[in-house]
Amino acid sequence: MGRAPCCDKTAVKKGPWSPEEDAVLKSYIEKHGTGNNWISLPQRIGIKRCGKSCRLRWLNYLRPNLKHGGFTDEEDYIICSLYITIGSRWSIIASQLPGRTDNDIKNYWNTRLKKKLLSKQGKAFHQQLNVKLEHGTTLSSRQDQIPICHDENTKANQTLYDQVLVDPSTTSFTMEEQSMIKNPILESFSWEPNTVLFDIDHHDAAPSSYHHDSSPSLNSMSSSSSSTGINSSLQMSNYSTNQSEQQDMFFMTGFENLQAELFNEIANNDETRAIGLHGNEMLYNNVLDHDISSFIDNYPLYDNE
DNA sequence: AACCGACTCAACCGCCTGCCT
DNA sequence: TAGGCAGGCGGTTGAGTCGGT
Structure with a gap:
């Protein structure tokens, strides 16, 4: 038996993030931070995403000063x-x-x-x-x-x-x-x-x-x-x-x-x-x-x- | 223009670790 | 001290894109 999932997989949205979801997440974290709890964050901001998914989206895409592509020598x-x-x-x-x-x-x-x-x-x-x-x-x-x-x-x-x-x-x-x-x-x-x-x-x-x-x-x-x-x-x-x-x-x-x-x-x-x-x-x-x-x-x- | 295989990369999965109670 | 939980991580997947035929 595996460990319990971190959220109800049937109740959360999967796949690519929409610009609206991005905007909500970005705006909230910039104003309030993550509150040291990613799992509860989706509920707080009212999006149907797994907390881990929010964390990944923020860290890999939304947070400031990220560079994408164009790796230098x-x-x-x-x-x-x-x-x-x-x-x-x-x-x-x-x-x-x-x-x-x-x-x-x-x-x-x-x-x-x-x-x-x-x-x-x-x-x-x-x-x-x-x-x-x-x-x-x-x-x-x-x-x-x-x-x-x-x-x-x-x-x-x-x-x-x-x-x-x-x-x-x-x-x-x-x-x-x-x-x-x-x-x-x-x-x-x-x-x-x-x-x-x-x-x-x-x-x-x-x-x-x-x-x-x-x-x-x-x-x-x-x-x-x-x-x-x-x-x-x-x-x-x-x-x-x-x-x-x-x-x-x-x-x-x-x-x-x-x-x-x-x-x-x-x-x-x-x-x-x-x-x-x-x-x-x-x-x-x-x-x-x-x-x-x-x-x-x-x-x-x-x-x- | 249509098809198809190769490639890219965002996102997910599940395990591990460390913290908290 | 043990168990539960969230965070962090590396591996993997698959949808979208690109380039060749």
Whole structure:
């Protein structure tokens, strides 16, 4: 049995808002505020809408100083960079883009930005698959190999950034495949190796991507913020002051997020299936998961203490 | 001009979290 | 401390629009 609905679904209007409804809601909130109770607000103002629907309409469309469409290159960069760092935390990403809503950013990412990036990566990946076919190998032929470089001497001299490109003899991805995933990230987002991204206030010592139950939040960009709410060379704070570790986290989380998306796309692509993956997307995704989880297990960057 | 598939984005759904009693 | 409730959030849907044939 599910939870009780927040309102009587049969008694409320659904679908697009009329200009009259917009006017009533906007006028009331501008004069009286929400009264800290969205659920009762529709009754107070006399419209047949669910309170949640009112809240969404206000936040995503009616409230002042909202921008719609026309994302700038700088906003693209911020969205992509934040997505790589923290994933689909749209409300946090939106908090760094004044005038943008989480819904807008989510739509923009899902319909445009992601495609732009994935098409870039996909092209490179297809090229590589063709090369592999010419040489008589396929990706799936290496499915049982254990990833991760185990050479302790090598490991000691590498940052995680380098380790993301691990020894092909011990990983299920070739160096070229790994580069093709990582490099477009750098090209697409104008990443400069010495640039440190984002002011993230972590409640614990570890990046959230390694411990999914933690809940980092972005600072409000107070002292170091530019007018857009984000600085081009922001400092990562609290859990680490070591720049190579910061880069490590950036690449590991970005690598994880985008690898997962890329390979899902590729695994579901008929053309790719036809030339090498034999429709075995589950197998391929399992290899990917194994790569990443083994990698994280073998190279913990931060102590939980 | 009509059809159709792709794309966009506003809106909804349902789960999770935190506050209040 | 537990339960109920509202707010907040991310994922998903579907109507409207656009562009190609």
